[in-house]
Amino acid sequence: MTLTELRYIVAVARERHFGRAAEACFVSQPTLSVAIKKLEEELDVKIFERGSSEVTMTPLGEAIVRQAQQVIEQAQAIKEIAKRGKDPLAGPLRLGIIYTIGPYLLPELVKNAIEQTPQMPLMLQENFTVKLLDMLRTGELDCAILAEPFPDTGLALAPLYDEPFYVAVPASHPLAMQPAISSAALKQETMLLLGTGHCFRDHVLEVCPEFARFASDAEGIRRSFEGSSLETIKHMVASGMGITVVPGLSIPRETHPHLRYVPFEAPVPTRRVVLAWRKSFTRYEAIAALRNAVYACTLPGVTRLSD
CATH class of the missing domain: 3.40.190.10 (Periplasmic binding protein-like II)
Known part of the structure; x- marks a missing residue:
């Protein structure tokens, strides 16, 4: 049993695919497959179930992979201890x-x-x-x-900072003239959101829970769009497609001719x-x-x- 073999089974467990695991480990798929097969034979257990589309772990395989992760981490810790001495x-x-x-x-x-x-x-x-x-x-x-x-x-965990949210609106929008905006004022607006998977999308939906329903006929909602990044969404706002909520650090220092960033009324939502x-x-x-x-x-x- 070697650390390399343990790294291989951890990679397969993560990727659920031998080919992708081999790429992540920078080896050929046959090399990885042979090494894992050798480890299974040495342990006399089956670590993975090979399916046509996805690889899954056996119950015993899950325990072995968890232990392998700890061994890899402990081996790395030994190297770190040596480095710290210098x-x-x-x-x-x-x-x-x-x-x-x-x-x-x-x-x-x-x-x-x-x-x-x-x-x-x-x-x-x-x-x-x-x-x-x-x-x-x-x-x-x-x-x-x-x-x-x-x-x-x-x-x-170590806290770093609390960051306030702002509303990004087109410069010609009536809300652009407001000194501050309440979350209730956003209910009738077209909201632009990040796509699924972005935690900031969830933060925005906490501020504006009405948009979580994504129903075109929902009361108080016009429609919603999704973007792949905050910068993409800002361009959509600047073109007049709707409004959005952004974190404070994303606001550029230079004034945009077609965008305005308006603070929220208290209590200001933050992350x-x-x-x-x-x-x-x-x-x-x-x-x-x-x-x-x-x-x-x-x-x-x-x-x-x-x-």
Whole structure:
């Protein structure tokens, strides 16, 4: 039994497909399949059920994969302990970040990290919350910047900041002249939303629950559209297709000729942005350095938080 074989079964368990698992491990599918077959023969158990379209784990296979994940993580911890003896910040930090935070935080965060800890380059992964949580669990990421709430996965959490929401409207829209907008005022508007999978979509639906029904004949709703990114939706708003809700950091410093960002009336809806990592992750100094790099960012309009 080798660490490589354990990494292979963890990859197959995650991808549910031998071909995709082989690609993720940078080996050919026959190489991966032979190694897993060898491990099954050594253990004298069947780890996976091979279906025509998807691979599933046997009940015993699930327990083996969970243990394999722990072994891989512990092996990595040994390497980290050795590194910490030389330089606690030496080596890359694998950071995940959700789509609605990355474009607005990363440019300054990466700059700060390079200046403060040049020996600790950030390896970045932008994705949905669910995917990032899975990558944290399997050890593919060291930490992630997420927006609460998300499922309790037993992770260690450090609050970073609370970010207020704004309403983005066309410059010619009557609401553009308002000093502040209530969530009730949005009920009669055409709301543009991010697609399913974006946690910020859920945040918007908490502010405007009427839009969760997506029924064209629902009382107080005209219609809803979906976009793939906040920037795409902003362009749709600028063209007059509707309005949307955006996080404060996504508001550009330069005034857009066709867009206006209007604050909410109190109580202002917000989201809490946190840094999450596995409790077994041993590079505490790296987590602290990353938090310091975040706090060194300008972060206009947000409320900074600390433990």
